[in-house]
Amino acid sequence: MNLVLDIAWTHVRTRARQTLVAIAGVATGVGFSIMMAALMEGSQDDFIKTLVNALPHISISDERSRPTLQPGEEAFSAAEIHGLTPAVRRRGIKNPMATMAALEAWVPGAVTPSVQSKGLLRYAGRDVAVSITGIDPRTEGKVSALIAQMRQGSLPALYRATNAIILGDRLADKLSAKVGANLTIAGSGTIRINGTVVGTFHSGMRQIDENSAYVLMKTAQILENQTGLVNEIRVRLADAMAARDVAQQIAAETGYKSVSWQEAQEDLLSTIQVRNILMYTIVGAILLVAAFGTYNIISTITHEKARDIAIMKSLGFNERTVRRIFVIEALLIGFVGAAFGWALGYLLCRGLGTVEIRTPFSDFNYLPLAYTIRHYLLATLVALVSSMVAGYFPARRAAGVHPVEIIRGAT
Amino acid sequence: MSEILIEARKVTRILPGIVPVTLVQDVDLKIVPREFVAITGVSGSGKSSLLYLLGLLDFPTEGDVLIRGQSTSRMPEDERARVRLAELGFVFQFHFLLPEFSLTENVGLPMRALGALSAGEIRDRAEALLDSLGLADHRSKRPDQISGGQRQRVAVARALANDPPVILADEPTGSLDSKSTEQVFQLLRSLVDERGKTIVAVTHDLELASRMDRQVRIADGRIVAIEKATRAHA
Structure with a gap:
């Protein structure tokens, strides 16, 4: 040695x-x-x-990045016009099916549409204001963790009753509503419908479990009094870390506001x-x-x-x-x-x-x-x-x- | 005119400090082959310091030490180490064997550092050296398993490892009883007489010094007398 x-x-x-x-x-x-x-x-x-996991990687919403051009502004581009009341447009993403099909073609991940609505749930004399999300049960599972979070019932159960609704488990406790209960859902306008609880979910985040409910897109559209409405498209990417880039690309191609989870949770x-x-x-x-x-x-x-x-x-x-x-x-x-x-x-x-x-x-x-x-x-x-x-x-x-x-x- | 093995030329060594201490001053000394030289003096006279200077363990402040006619004052440290390894053997008052190694390994160390022999040759030679010094039974023991006199003989064997012409010994019998002292002295004597080695030994034992060939007496860092021994040398 x-x-x-x-x-x-x-x-x-x-x-x-x-x-x-x-x-x-x-x-x-x-x-x-x-x-x-x-x-x-x-x-x-x-x-x-x-x-x-709790959030879509990218959420595309119907907010335009700037108010649409007014007819006067289109006609006289050099003129500055004050005091206009912008014309009210129908909310929602225009032609949502075509937009989604276009996104599915190139976005590396899954895409699902949803309808956001605010409403009031009433059961046994208790009122709780909630955010109601209209979903497509066939594609929802590919984007969110909702399927795994179901405690009672399942997503397809939404098809099995009139105006079926799935509640957060804490929300259900608050209302003391069990599966099968019939409750009243009041939409943001004057619409009021009767719904049936078909399931509960538990996300682990208190705020969500206390304040959210899921219905079919169709039901949410009725609550918003606007047929064909889709005001959010959610995307789940194979690589969550790429969300920022993909979101920018989507915004550039569709013109809709497209927010990655990183932007949405900047403070966190x-x-x-x-x-x-x-x-x-x-x-x-x-x-x-x-x-x-x-x-x-x-x-x-x-x-x-x-x-x-x-x-x-x-x-x-x-x-x-x-x-x-x-x-x-x-x-x-x-x-x-x-x-x-x-x-x-x-x-x-x-x-x-x-x-x-x-x-x-x-x-x-x-x-x-x-x-x-x-x-x-x-x-x-x-x-x-x-x-x-x-x-x-x-x-x-x-x-x-x-x-x-x-x-x-x-x- | 015989060859000169070690020559000190006007060697002075001063320890720097607030009060500089002169250890050795203006020493001229020539060591020739096959002689057994004693350096004597009272303790603190500078005899050990002179030996360290002759053995290239220390640097002279002034003057020069020549080994086989070669100046060493400007030699880089690595080359001085090489000269120590090949030309000089050391025996100190304490054996200074490495405690973790067997006697054979200790004797083999300088050979391995020199790197001239194969591992097998080194072991054979180390064992032969130990055998010739009467330590055949202790080859694989470690230094703490043998007596003081035996350890000192191992130190001599190690000094002989690379077969250097000169052995420098600093109070080689200083920590031994009289019986072991006599054995080690006889061993050194025989190295000069039978193997043709040159030995420079520092000692305060004047009786031993008188049985060597030449006695260099030191006082206050200077040579005060050089005497030929009374004992006739063949």
Whole structure:
């Protein structure tokens, strides 16, 4: 075996206790960094996932980005006209079926139409104002998580009763309406119809569960007193992160307002950025502490070997060789420590993953953890670099000392 | 005129500091082959410092040390290390063996650092050296498993590893009892007489010094006397 490797190996092998302590130190640092990173990123991912799942990736609505041109403005483009009352146009996306067909042709994902309406539900003397969404049960499932959120009944049940309606579970509790109950739905105009509850859903978001109801598109159109109305097209993309670009493209092609989930949740996303900074600060701090721990242990070992360094130098070993011995020892400890750290980190993650949590605000029952090789590599890199530095600098100092100073000190 | 192995020319060594300490001053000394030289003096006289300078372990503040006629004052550290490895062997008052390695491995270290021999040859030679110094039974033991006298003999074996012409010894018997002292002295004596080595040994034991070939007496960093020993040398 190579002389340098042989000496390094003999040192770490024969001082088993010290080596084990050093390895344990490195492993603890690496393990806990991995765990913290997994925890932070896991909760982050989970947060975004819940957010993205609860919303359409892109929502195309009938709002034009600017009021339509008035006939006077069209005729006299140079003239500035004040005091016009814009003509009232029929609401809704024009020719929705053709628009949807065009979108389906190129958008990488699923598309479903919906009708937004506001209304008042009345049952057993209780009134609750709700937002009512008219949906197409055949395509809704491809875009939203509604099917998975159904607690009672199912989406096709909407076809099985006159003016069938699906309520959020908290809304149903508020009204004390059970499946099969007949209630009154008052639309925004003077329209008033009787409906039948055919199911309940639970999204996990309190606001939605308390204030939303689903009906067929046709029913919502009746409530809005406008047949053929579609005022929102929702899109679910295969890649949620592409929503911003696709939304812009849709706006450019259709002229309708097209909002990606990122834009709709800008405030939440800025909170996430704060969290991101927080996360990287914490993980960075842990890595730094781990690096110092590694540095401390390995530099102590190297300092203790100052006498051996003097002996080797007096025999005629050159400085480079001596330095290399200690850097290799440090790297050996770093590597083995990092390997144990991987195991420790993984086990800690698995352990944390079994911790059950209950909160009234959300549905996840277990701590969300992210398992990614990136964390392991990052922690390993930091451990190796700090071990190497920890071996190099004390060894360089010890190797730079004249052996005479140490030999004199010993005699 | 015989070849000069080590030559000190006007060597001065001053330890810098608030109050600079002069360890060695204006020393001229020539060491020729096959001689056993004692450097004596009271403690603090500078005898060890002179030995370190001769052995290239320390840098002279002024003057020059020549090894086989080659100046070393401008030599880079790596080359000085190379000269120590190939031309000089060291024995200190304390054995300074590496505690984690067996005796054979300790003796093999300088050979491996020099890199002239194969692993097998190195082991054979290390074992042969240990055997010739009466340590055949202890080859695979570690330094803390043998006596002080034995350790010092291992240190001598290690000094002989690369077969250097010169061995420098700093109080080689300083930490030994009288019996071990005699054994180690006889060993050194035989290296000069039988193997043709040159030995420069620092000692405060005047009785031992008188049994060497030449005695260089040091006081306050200067040579005060050089005496030929009374013992006739063949």
